[in-house]
Amino acid sequence: MADTDLKLDPPLDSRVTVSPACEPTSGDDSADSAVVWQNMPEAPLDAELVRLRSLLFSRELAIIKKMQEILSDRPFHDAQRVSDVLAEAIQMRAGDLHMSMALEPVVDDIVKALLRKQRNEFADSLFPLMGPSIRKSIAEAFRSMLESFSKSMEMAFSWKGLRWRFEAMRSGKPFSEIVMLHTLVYRVEQIFFTHSQTGISLSHATFDDGETQDADMVSAMFTAIQDFVRDCFARGAEGDLESLQLGEFTIIIEKTPLAYLACVVRGTPPATFREQLRATLEFLLVEYHNELTNFSGDTAPFAAAKHYLDPCFSSHYIDKDKRLPFWAKALPVVAVLALVGWGGYHFYQKEQVIATMRNALVVLRAEPGLLITDIVRRDAPPWDVTILKDELSPSPTEALLSRGLDPALFSFRVVPFISYDQKTIARRVEQSIKLPEGVSMALGASGTLYLSGTAPMSWIVMARDDARALPGINNVDISGLHDPMIDKISAMIKKIENMVIEFPFGKDTPIPNDAPRLQEAVNTLVELESLVKEAGFSVSLTVFGHADLTGSEKKNYEISQARARTVAAMLYARGSSMPIAMYGMGSEYPKSEGEKTGDQASRRVELRVHVMRSVDASPETGLFLQ
Numbered sequence: 126m127a128d129t130d131l132k133l134d135p136p137l138d139s140r141v142t143v144s145p146a147c148e149p150t151s152g153d154d155s156a157d158s159a160v161v162w163q164n165m166p167e168a169p170l171d172a173e174l175v176r177l178r179s180l181l182f183s184r185e186l187a188i189i190k191k192m193q194e195i196l197s198d199r200p201f202h203d204a205q206r207v208s209d210v211l212a213e214a215i216q217m218r219a220g221d222l223h224m225s226m227a228l229e230p231v232v233d234d235i236v237k238a239l240l241r242k243q244r245n246e247f248a249d250s251l252f253p254l255m256g257p258s259i260r261k262s263i264a265e266a267f268r269s270m271l272e273s274f275s276k277s278m279e280m281a282f283s284w285k286g287l288r289w290r291f292e293a294m295r296s297g298k299p300f301s302e303i304v305m306l307h308t309l310v311y312r313v314e315q316i317f318f319t320h321s322q323t324g325i326s327l328s329h330a331t332f333d334d335g336e337t338q339d340a341d342m343v344s345a346m347f348t349a350i351q352d353f354v355r356d357c358f359a360r361g362a363e364g365d366l367e368s369l370q371l372g373e374f375t376i377i378i379e380k381t382p383l384a385y386l387a388c389v390v391r392g393t394p395p396a397t398f399r400e401q402l403r404a405t406l407e408f409l410l411v412e413y414h415n416e417l418t419n420f421s422g423d424t425a426p427f428a429a430a431k432h433y434l435d436p437c438f439s440s441h442y443i444d445k446d447k448r449l450p451f452w453a454k455a456l457p458v459v460a461v462l463a464l465v466g467w468g469g470y471h472f473y474q475k476e477q478v479i480a481t482m483r484n485a486l487v488v489l490r491a492e493p494g495l496l497i498t499d500i501v502r503r504d505a506p507p508w509d510v511t512i513l514k515d516e517l518s519p520s521p522t523e524a525l526l527s528r529g530l531d532p533a534l535f536s537f538r539v540v541p542f543i544s545y546d547q548k549t550i551a552r553r554v555e556q557s558i559k560l561p562e563g564v565s566m567a568l569g570a571s572g573t574l575y576l577s578g579t580a581p582m583s584w585i586v587m588a589r590d591d592a593r594a595l596p597g598i599n600n601v602d603i604s605g606l607h608d609p610m611i612d613k614i615s616a617m618i619k620k621i622e623n624m625v626i627e628f629p630f631g632k633d634t635p636i637p638n639d640a641p642r643l644q645e646a647v648n649t650l651v652e653l654e655s656l657v658k659e660a661g662f663s664v665s666l667t668v669f670g671h672a673d674l675t676g677s678e679k680k681n682y683e684i685s686q687a688r689a690r691t692v693a694a695m696l697y698a699r700g701s702s703m704p705i706a707m708y709g710m711g712s713e714y715p716k717s718e719g720e721k722t723g724d725q726a727s728r729r730v731e732l733r734v735h736v737m738r739s740v741d742a743s744p745e746t747g748l749f750l751q
Contacts, residue, residue: 311392312440314374317343318409318430320420321384324348327413328430332438379406383417388437398439405437478534482508485530493548494518498540507536515544517552543596550597557595558588564606574598577605583661610660617653618734621646626692628728630675633687636725646732647695654703657736665704665735668692672712673727685709688730 178186218224293299318328326343350366369376377388379402386406390398409430410417416426489495494515501509512521521539522532544550547568554574560566564578574592576585585606592601624646626639635643650666657664670685686709693705716726 311390311394313388313390313394313398313438315389316434316437317387317389318427318434319348319385319387320417321348321380321382323420323422325420325422325424327384327424327427328434330431330434330438332440377402379403381406381410383410383414402437405433409433478506481530482506482534485525485528485534486510488528488530489521489524492518492524493546493552494544495521495524496542496544506534508534509538510535511538511540513542513544514539515542515546515549517549517556518544545597550595553595554592554598558591572597572599573602574600575602575605579607579609581660582608582611610656614653614656614660614736617649617656618736621649621653621732621734624732626730627725628688628730630673630728631684633684633691635691643692643695647692647699650696650703650732650734651699651701653734654701662736663703665706665737666693666696667706667733667735668708669731669733670707670709671714671727671729671731672710673724674712674715675724678711682709682711685711688728692730692732 215224312332314332316330317326319326350369366380367378369378373391375390375393377390377394377399379386379388379399384406386402386409388402412433413427413430486497486500489510489512490497495518496513497510498513499509499511510521514520519527521535521537525532525535551566551568554566554568561580561584564576564580566577567575569575576588576592580588585603585608589601589603592598624642626643626646627636628634628639629636634640650664654664668689670687670689672681672685672688674681686707689707689709693707696703696705712727714727716724716729
C-alpha cells in the first residue's frame with residue numbers, strides 16, 4: 126500500500142498553477158492565468174477504478190489535493206509563508222541601506238499620522254527630553270549675547286577702542302580683526318583628522334564652520350611635509366614632525382602609524398593643549414580602529430568624527446585696562462535686565478492665563494452633567510469649547526463663576542444631551558419624585574434605584590412608576606419602603622378572608638354561632654372601605670356562596686346564591702358603596718366529597734377583598750399597587 130503522507134521532494138512551490146491539461150506550471154498568478162481545475166469533470170465513480178487509482182497514485186493524488194488547497198486559498202498561504210520568515214528577513218537586512226530606504230516612507234507616514242491624531246501625547250512624551258535642552262540653549266544664547274554686548278560696549282566707550290577703530294580705518298582691515306589681533310592669546314582655527322599612510326583627510330572641522338581650502342589637499346600637504354622632513358633631516362631616526370610655524374599660525378601634529386591630528390592654532394596655545402589633542406586622537410583610534418585598519422579610501426564611516434573634534438576648539442583673549450565708568454558697565458546690564466524682565470513678565474502673564482484656563486477645563490470636566498467634546502486652543506483667550514449639557518446641570522458659565530473663575534476665557538457652544546452620570550441621575554430622581562421626610566435613596570452601579578424608609582403607599586407607587594421612566598434608572602427596588610396603613614389594611618383583609626361563616630341546611634341565614642362573625646366581617650369591611658378611600662384606593666368584594674351535596678343541583682345553586690346575597694344585603698344596609706360580586710357555586714366545591722347526607726362545612730360563604738386604584742383619585746395618590 127502506498128504511503129499516503131504528503132512529502133513533497135522538492136517542496137511544492139506556492140507559485141505552481143494548474144493548466145487545463147492538469148499539468149503544474151510555474152508562473153505569476155494573474156487574472157489571465159486563472160485556475161481552471163475547479164471546472165474539470167469528475168472522475169468516474171467505478172469502485173474498482175477508484176481502488177486501483179488509490180493503489181497506484183496515492184502519493185500523486187495527495188500532492189494534487191495539496192496543490193488544490195494551496196491554489197484555492199493562495200493569498201492565505203502566501204501571507205502565512207511570508208509571516209513565517211518576516212522577522213528573520215528584516216533582521217538579516219537590518220544593516221542594508223536599501224531596506225532602510227524602503228521602510229523610511231512607511232515609518233514617516235506612520236509618524237505623521239500619529240502626530241496628527243495624538244499631538245498632545247507626543248508633546249508630553251518629548252517635553253522631558255527637549256525641555257532641558259531648550260532651556261540650556263536659551264541660557265547659552267543669553268550668555269553669549271551678554272558677553273558680546275558687554276565687549277562691544279567696552280570697546281565703544283574706551284580710548285583703546287577708539288584707537289583700534291582709527292587703526293582699522295588706516296589699515297583698511299575690519300574692526301573685529303584689529304580687536305582680535307590686540308586681544309587674542311590663542312585660538313584653534315582648524316583640525317584635520319588624516320590617515321597616516323595615504324594622507325587622505327578622514328574628517329575636518331573649523332572654528333566657525335567657515336569656508337576653507339580643500340581638506341584632502343591640505344592633508345596631503347601635511348603628509349608630504351612630514352615625509353620630506355623625515356627623509357632629509359631625520360633619516361633612520363624614530364620620530365615625526367610635531368609642529369610647524371607659519372607666521373601667526375602654529376600647526377600642532379599628533380601622529381600614530383594609523384592616523385594623525387593636525388591642529389591649526391592662531392597664537393600660542395598652552396602646554397596642556399597638546400595633552401588634550403593626544404587624548405582626542407587616542408579616543409578616535411579606539412572608536413575607529415577597524416575602519417582605520419581596513420581603510421581602502423572610503424571616508425564615509427568617519428562622518429561622525431567631526432563631533433569628537435569639536436571639544437578641541439578653544440580660545441583665550443587678554444583682558445587689560447578693563448576699567449570703565451560705572452554707568453557704562455551698568456547700562457548694558459540694566460538694559461538686558463529690563464528686556465528680560467519685560468519678556469519674563471509677559472511670559473508669566475501668558476502662562477498664568479493658560480494655567481487658569483486649564484484649571485477651568487478641569488472644573489468643567491468634573492461637573493456632573495457637563496461633557497467637553499472639542500477644544501480649539503489659541504495663543505490668546507478665548508478658546509472655543511464645545512460642551513454637552515444635561516438640563517439639570519448648571520451652565521458652564523455658572524459652574525466657572527461658582528469656583529471664582531472668569532467665563533470670558535472661553536467661547537462656549539452648548540449642546541443639550543441626557544447625562545447618565547451617577548450624580549446627575551440622582552439629581553434627576555430627586556427633582557422628579559421629591560423624596561418625603563423619612564425616605565432615603567441610593568443608586569446602584571447597574572442603574573437600580575433603592576428606596577428605603579416610611580411613606581404612604583400612594584407615594585410609594587407613584588415614586589416607583591415615575592422613577593422607572595427616568596433615563597438612567599433600569600429598576601426600582603421599593604422593598605425597603607414601609608407604609609403602616611398598608612400593614613393595617615392587609616391585616617384587615619386577611620382577617621375578613623379567613624372568617625368561616627356557615628349556614629343551616631336549606632337556609633340563607635347564618636347558624637346562630639356564626640351570625641356574630643358575619644356581623645364582624647361586615648363591620649370590618651365598612652372600616653376597610655373608609656381606610657382605602659383615605660389612601661387613594663378603592664375596595665371591592667367578591668362573595669362565593671356554597672352548598673353541600675344534598676339535594677338537586679338546581680336547589681343547591683339557588684340556596685348558594687341566596688347565601689351570597691345575604692352578605693351583600695347586610696353590607697349595603699350599613700351604607701357601604703363598594704362594588705360586590707356575588708357567585709352561587711352550588712355544591713361544586715364541597716368540603717367533603719363522600720358525604721351525601723349533608724355536610725355543615727360545605728354550607729358556607731367565602732369572602733375575597735380586592736384593593737385597586739380609585740377611579741376618581743388624583744394623579745399624586747391614585748396609583749394601582751401591583
